[in-house]
Amino acid sequence: MTIPTLNLREACGKASDKMANKHTPLIMNEWYVAAFKEDIGRHLLARKILNKRIVMYRTLDGQPIALEDRCAHRSFPLSQSHLEGDEIICGYHGFKYNYAGDLVEVPSQKQCPSGIGIQRYKLVEKGPLVWIWMGDQSLADESKIPDLYWLENENWACTSGYFFHPGNYVSMHENLMDLTHLTFLHANTIGTPDYASAPYKMELKEGHYKLIREVVPTTLSPVWGETTGLAGVDTAARIATSEFLSPGLHQVSVSFYDSALDEQKCENYKIHTAHILTPESHDTMHYFIVHGRDFALDDDKIEAFMHEQLFAAFQEDVIGLGALEAVIDDKDENHFEISVASDAPAVATRIYLKKRAEAELA
Secondary structure, eight states: OOOOOHHHHHHHHHHHHTSOOTTSOOOOSSEEEEEEGGGOSSSOEEEEETTEEEEEEEOTTOOEEEEESSOTTTOOOGGGSEEETTEEEOTTTOOEEOTTSBEEEOTTSSSOOTTOBOOEEEEEEETTEEEEEOSOGGGOOGGGSOOOGGGGOTTOEEEEEEEEESSOHHHHHHHHHOGGGGGTTTTTTTOOTTSTTSOEEEEEETTEEEEEEEEEEEOOOHHHHHHHTOTTOTTEEEEEEEEEEETTEEEEEEEEEETTSOTTTOOOEEEEEEEEEEESSSSOEEEEEEEEESSSTTOHHHHHHHHHHHHHHHHHHHHHHHHHHHHHHTOOTTOOOOOOGGGHHHHHHHHHHHHHHHHHHO
């Protein structure tokens, strides 16, 4: 039995101390996805983001609104109240708020107190997503919202889904950056035996980290082989890029083709998956996913099959990370974690997240 030396455990501990984990403060001044566009309507939608309770709805002219989810009087949740036109009437004592968050009426008195209101948060709709800025509202710059051009491109077909993840967003970013786990955690869905040992290269720029893995030649798993016409082809290529774009967004892009064919005759099938990570708290996360493809755009059977297979794999991530975090929660003084060469982008991501969080507190 190999027992790591005290020096090794201490070195691992010092390395881990530089990286974000579930106890790292959440990053407030950043764009996160609050909801899918179709989730916000003429009803009061409650959601907790970055440990703050918000309520969302649409005005009569369709504008999405996000307000602090509490009445300024006795903190009754406005999400359990009701809409009257564009205004929310508190379900406890009837205090009325306009969509700017201003208190405009108190039923028990003729004159409404001035200067009373609740926080309004900036929302921006882009394609199927509604982005929210939870930090300093004066810093909310729409141009900083990550560009996912393919979400609104007619040459791409997309499906989407949502998971409530009982784990923190840092471990999910790390999970998405190190896709060697496809061989093992996703052996029955999207993984193949050769994925973990395939060659890779990295790009590490401050705030933008990327790992590119080239699995060539390979035989594709059914979700890719059966949908691209490459099923059973043992010269298939799978070029996967895993990319950290922001604290709230990770993108995985993959190209599939037959490496035995001449480049002029070779059809290249591409997919993008936006893994959208919105912390609810330090321990829980809203996990929005949009998957896009540039082939079989009008094939409903292929779309249904891919959606079923992919979201089964994403469910495996949620279950696996939940199990992992349960072990970490029970750790004792002898607990430590090691990193290997392929962890470099994930480690860089975690270091960056901790720097961002600490900078906001400075």
